[in-house]
Amino acid sequence: MAQPDFYTMCATVFASDGSFDESAMRLYLRRQIDARLGVYLRSGGNGETHAMSPDELSRLYAVGVEECKGKVPVHANLPEEHTAEQTIAQARIAIAAGVEALHLYTVEGRHGYVPTDGELIGYFDDVLAVIHHPVVIAVNLTMGYIPRPRVIAEICRRHEQIVAARLSAQRDIYLLNVQDTLGRAIHCHWQLGPVRSTRWRSVLVSLLPRRISSRKPASSPPLRMPKDDWFTPTMAAVSS
Numbered sequence: 001m002a003q004p005d006f007y008t009m010c011a012t013v014f015a016s017d018g019s020f021d022e023s024a025m026r027l028y029l030r031r032q033i034d035a036r037l038g039v040y041l042r043s044g045g046n047g048e049t050h051a052m053s054p055d056e057l058s059r060l061y062a063v064g065v066e067e068c069k070g071k072v073p074v075h076a077n078l079p080e081e082h083t084a085e086q087t088i089a090q091a092r093i094a095i096a097a098g099v100e101a102l103h104l105y106t107v108e109g110r111h112g113y114v115p116t117d118g119e120l121i122g123y124f125d126d127v128l129a130v131i132h133h134p135v136v137i138a139v140n141l142t143m144g145y146i147p148r149p150r151v152i153a154e155i156c157r158r159h160e161q162i163v164a165a166r167l168s169a170q171r172d173i174y175l176l177n178v179q180d181t182l183g184r185a186i187h188c189h190w191q192l193g194p195v196r197s198t199r200w201r202s203v204l205v206s207l208l209p210r211r212i213s214s215r216k217p218a219s220s221p222p223l224r225m226p227k228d229d230w231f232t233p234t235m236a237a238v239s240s
Contacts, residue, residue, distance in 0.1 A: 004072060007038035007189065011046045012060060020056045022063055029067040038072050039064060040103060042094070044079030045142075054093060061097030075101045075136070080143060082108040084126035091131045101134040103166055109144025117151045121158070128159040135161050136189060140168040149177035156182055164189060 013028055015021040032039050041064045042049045042057060049057060061076060068074040076094035081087045091102050107115055107123045115123065128135065137155060139146060156162045156178070164187035167174060175188050 004036050004038045007040055007073070007075070008032050009040045009043050009046060009077060010064075012042065012048050012052070014048075020052070020059060022059065025060070025063050026067055029064060033068060033071050036072060038075065039068055040075050040077035041099065042079065043077040047077065047079070049079045057090075057093050058097060061094050061099055065098040069098065069100070073101070074099055075103055077103040077138075078105070080105040080108040082110055084123055087127050088130050091127070091133070095131070095133050101136055101163065102131070103136045103138050105138045105140060106143050106145075106147055112144070114145045117148065120147055120151055121155055124155045124159065128161060132161060134163045135159070136164040136166050137162050138166040138168070139170060139174075140166075142168075146170070149174055150181045153178045153181035156186060163187060167191065 010028070010032070013021045013024040015024070029039065041047065042060055044050050049060075052060070064074050076091075076099040078087065078090045078094065081090060087104065091104070094102055104124075104127065106120060109115075124137075137152060139152060152165060156165070165175065165178060166189040168191040170191075175186075179185055
C-alpha cells in the first residue's frame, strides 16, 4: 500500500442524540479513502474522545479499521493522559481493534506541571514496556511544554517500536536536532504549515480532501494558515 502525502485528524461523527453515528462515520471515512488520505482516529480535540466511553471508542476504532485498513493507513491518535496506566489502557483499546500505529503524546502537563527529562523518559519506559506496537511519539505545545530534542531522541533510541515522530508547531531544526542526537533519520509527521515535507496530517483535509490531496508537499509552496489554526478544527500536519 502506497503511503499518502496527507493524513486527516478525523473528527468523530455523532448523531443528534449524542450517540456515536456509525453510518455517518463510515461515509466520512470513505471520503478520506476516495481522496487517498491516511487517517488518525480518536484525538482528544476534534475527535472528542475524552467524552466517549471505552465501548464507544472500541466501536469507533473497529469502524475505522473495517473501512480503511488495506486502503489507506489507519492510526489511533490517543487522547493525552497524565499517567502511564491511563495511556496503556487507551492503547489496548486501539490495538485490540487492529489499528496500524498508535500516536502517543508526551505526558500531559496540568496546573503548570512540567516533567523533568528523567520523568518523561521514565513515563515512556513504563508505557512501552507493556505496549509492543508501532508508535508515533507526538510533541505538541498543548501538553504545556515542549521537550528538548535530545530527550525525544533518547526515548526513540530506547524503544524500537517508535517508528516516527509527530511535530506540531515545531520548526525543521527541531527534527534535525532529534536526528542528530539519535544518529539516524526518523520518519516525521508534520503539522500543516510553513514547513516543506513529504507527508502532512490535517483536520483541514477532512473538509477539503480532494483539494488538499492534489498538492505535492515536497514540490509545492508551503501551505500557510493563520497562526493559531493548529489549535482549531482546521488542524493539519505531514509526514516525511
